[in-house]
Amino acid sequence: MKDFQYLFSAQQVVFGPGSLSKIAEVTEQFHLKRMMLFTTKGFRTRGYVDSIENMLGERLVVAYDQVQPHVQDFQVREALAIAEEQQIDAVIGLGGGSAVGIAKAISLALEEKRTGSPAKAAFPTEQPLIPVIAIPTTYAGSEMTPVYGITHEQGTIKRKITVKDVKITPKLTIYDPELTLELPQGVTAGSGINAFAHCIEALYSITKNPLSTAAALGGIRSIGQSLVQCVVDGRSLAARTEMLNGSFLAGVALSNVDMGLHHGICHVLGGSAGVSHGDANSIMLSHVMRFNLDVTANELALAAEAMGISTVGMSAEEAGAASADRVAEWVKQMNLPSRLRDVGVDKTDIPHLAKVAFESRTVRNNPKRIENVEQLEQLLQAAW
Structure with missing residues (x-):
């Protein structure tokens, strides 16, 4: 500890x-x-x-x-x-x-x-x-x-x-x-992925603590059980209640820790490229999880278990990769954008976006050290 x-x-x-x-x-x-x-x-x-x-x-x-x-x-x-x-x-x-x-x-x-x-x-x-x-x-x-x-x-x-x-x-x-019963499918899916991202980043934050970890894992469980169901049947009060509970726990997890690369780069995509926060989250989250995997495998393995993924016989790295794969599956199931090109980001803008992101204090708080702009360019290219 x-x-x-x-x-x-x-x-x-x-x-x-x-x-x-x-x-x-x-x-x-x-x-x-x-x-x-x-x-x-x-x-x-x-x-x-x-x-x-x-x-x-x-x-x-x-x-x-x-x-x-x-x-x-x-x-x-x-x-x-x-x-x-x-x-x-x-x-x-x-x-x-x-x-x-x-x-x-x-x-x-x-x-x-x-x-x-x-x-x-x-x-x-x-x-x-x-x-x-x-x-x-x-x-x-x-x-x-x-x-x-x-x-x-x-x-x-x-x-x-x-x-x-x-x-x-x-x-x-x-x-x-x-x-939330009338929340459109796209907003439900996008803001739901955002809440899930709060849990993921809190789980491996450089300032994590026992309460943030417990809240993050609880939020992952609730969101994993309810998010896709809320998109499929938005009028289900039971699913909406469970999802809002997950959102509350995600907020608790987020409230006292530093966010990292994922939210930093999503803010750049929103503020500098006009991408909605939900769309930015849906596109970037699985990529950032894989980017951070070599230093956050143990935490992402816990996330995989909380998501209901059977991790028996898996290494921490394999379990963590499975959690990123599950997020990508959710994005596809919910018809969210999965590439930056799908939301109007021009490929020629990537160097500028990477430079702005590199200057972000939030990005610098990432558990995996960001050494240079080129790392961020490569990440954005992979997501394009």
């Missing part, structure tokens, strides 16, 4: 079918008076925004329902101006990682505006001035983490910058599997 550190965040989690109906009750204890909701037009159309407005009444003063993928910098500026004008005291993210992400971004930015000082936590247990409430409707996992990314655009160049701070970990997360 190696030495480790773990920081426990002050979070409340409400999990179960119908949990959204408890939002007024559970937010009352925070004494919040002026909340701002971040979501997409789809949730307005499906009536969820109206439901939340009815339940919270005058305490929900504004709903920003135009959230775009990858948390765009211009939307952060636009939403911040509204939040300042409305004197917001809490933010709610309803939807996937982008809705929760922009809520986190506004939480920090609004605190800085009001205090005139950097909002970054001075000590590990410092609490936010503007708490974040998360209502996830995909399996992205950001509802449990102290991380978000903003896509910054300078001329024709886009780059996704990751921010990490304990203060932006949501204080309340409401998991309602009923909100």
Whole structure:
């Protein structure tokens, strides 16, 4: 057992079918008076925004329902101006990682505006001035983490910058599997693979700890049992509940460890090449697992067992390779893209993408040392 550190965040989690109906009750204890909701037009159309407005009444003063993928910098500026004008005291993210992400971004930015000082936590247990409430409707996992990314655009160049701070970990997360019953197959599959990737990277993270390992293996089991079923039969509440449980465990696993090459390169593909996060995960995960296999075989062998793969008579390397093969099979079963060319990445852009990825702190946190840009070029070429 190696030495480790773990920081426990002050979070409340409400999990179960119908949990959204408890939002007024559970937010009352925070004494919040002026909340701002971040979501997409789809949730307005499906009536969820109206439901939340009815339940919270005058305490929900504004709903920003135009959230775009990858948390765009211009939307952060636009939403911040509204939040300042409305004197917001809490933010709610309803939807996937982008809705929760922009809520986190506004939480920090609004605190800085009001205090005139950097909002970054001075000590590990410092609490936010503007708490974040998360209502996830995909399996992205950001509802449990102290991380978000903003896509910054300078001329024709886009780059996704990751921010990490304990203060932006949501204080309340409401998991309602009923909100995922209408999740499209593609989003179910893509965000589900993303959750699975959180588990894999947490399992062999350079900062792993006993809790992250236990949560990662539990998440792998739940996701392995339910993800494909959710894609085949999205109206199965039992499968959706098991999958959301796996997503929760993936978020717990992710929340206190450093991610590595896989998520670093997926952020580059999203921020610099416009690839959706789900598609980037589906394409890159099995490739990165194989890339890391020579130094992560023992951990990936545990993943294979948690996935239900019979590893009797296999070496750790063989079992780890089988886990990567199983991920590739899932991608094929769920009709997700498996090559970068399928999502519009130009082969001539690979050297630039590799260079941006090589500069990423997340990529540098990989358990297998990234020595040079050429390694990343080769990885992206293999995925192209």
